[in-house]
Amino acid sequence: MNVTPPTRSHALAEDLPLDSGQTLVGARIAYETYGELAEDRSNAVLICHALTGDQYVASTHPATGKPGWWERMVGPGKPIDTDRFHVICANVIGSCMGSTGPASDGPDGKPYGMRFPVITIRDMVRGLVALLDGLGIERLHGVVGGSMGGMQALSLAANWPERAGRVLVIASTARHSAQNIAFHEVGRQAIMADPGWAAGDYYSSDARPDNGLAVARMAAHITYLSEEGLTRKFGRRLQDREATSFSFDADFQVESYLRYQGSGFTQRFDANSYLYITRAMDYFDLAEEHGGKLANAFARSRHARFCIVSFDTDWLYPTTESRHIVHALNATGNRVSFVELSAPNGHDSFLLPHEQLDRVVHGFLNG
């Protein structure tokens, strides 16, 4: 993994208390902004990134040189219009693009590694709220997130209900299911089984758990797609050959594609961050945080408007999970919209071009 200095970084004014009871001392949050902040500071939109995302939502990624991960959604005249909104996107704590995480130096000057405290989604949001405090933004026009970003948006709405006027949650869930946890555990075990992992203390060594991290990414990547999408894209077509090789080479295009996804990922992501962030997602259960009843989580959110979006081919966070959130919001009299959009590409659909999604996002933020 190349360590790239973030463009902007905010040193938190105070130590960050964590759900585990531990405290993160001297934490930094790396972030990007787009568009001008209005004089009355009323036009800020916070975008929360997904598991392996980062703050480069609409600008070139410094490590990969690739366009921002939601470039098509955020920009002048785009659904999240930076001519109108001041968009903030921050790297969550625990991650590795400039915010404090396991690859950062601890108080003793050595990388935290596995000494980094276990964090939760709510801890990530605590960090984001502390950043907003630092930027002098009292109340967001809206908070927007897909997948893990949606969990953060829900957590913010539940725990800091006065901080956002609109809450847009795409392809997400209010709790991680057993299946979700199971897939994450496969990824974590792949990393920890890699000799290069060295109990998380690999930062000063030449060996890195790249093989384990690549396998984790490959397994996760399958859950982001749909069978229909995979079949359409690859089928059983062979890669650069006329016949199967009777070996364990990447005979099939789909194998080659996954290997490419896996190896590319190790160039930009820290294996320990992957452990910590997947753990945070697994721990996420918004109902459990609020006495076992999801409706309780939103009891103080009545002055916000919610919009929940799911995709019909998403089997990682299926529509039933979104409906669960919608029912809880209805039960508490919150203003909520919900739509299940049709898309062939499974969970990944929220990152891909989708005209209806664009209209919903634009309409919800502007309406």
Next chain:
Amino acid sequence: MAESRTPLRFDLAVIADAIAGYGPGRMVLDIGCGDGALMAALQGDSGCDARGIEIDAALVERCVARGLSVVQGDANIDLAEYPDKAFDFAVLSQTLQTATRPDLMLDELLRVGERAFVSFPNFAHWRTRAALMFGGRMPVTSALPVSWYETQNIHHVTIDDFRDLAREKRAVIERSWFFARERAISPVGANWRAEFAVFQLSR
């Protein structure tokens, strides 16, 4: 929000007027809200807090894009998720005849709303009767414009049937409106003269 306003469909117009008569700030649930025309009018003109349920994703998307709070779902199932008397008014316009169980739907309407508005095409209209009597085929009229095999209407109902149902359900019919060719007509002989009916109910 800047939006060209088209006149409301006749049954929605009387419902909007009736709700406006109760003063601003009312909570309204529009079940089967379509593209949100009634909700937009209620929020804009009457300062209501309107919510909608709609089964068609494309229509829900249009509602959300115009800034309305609409949940995609099946009213037959999802109404159960709403608390008792959460709304001042529950509106069911030209949807009763598509409900799996219109009787249970009426119960749910009067449970979630203090008052309910129900509008439906009247199957006892003389044109429908004539088509069935003389044509011997399921009528296709301006009020029931779709052939029997592709219609969403699964429980055809007449004005008298609906009055009976309201009585059975101990619902009070507070007001009623009748229409033929999209114009209001007097209640005299409504069961054979009206193409559409709108009822305001409470319990």
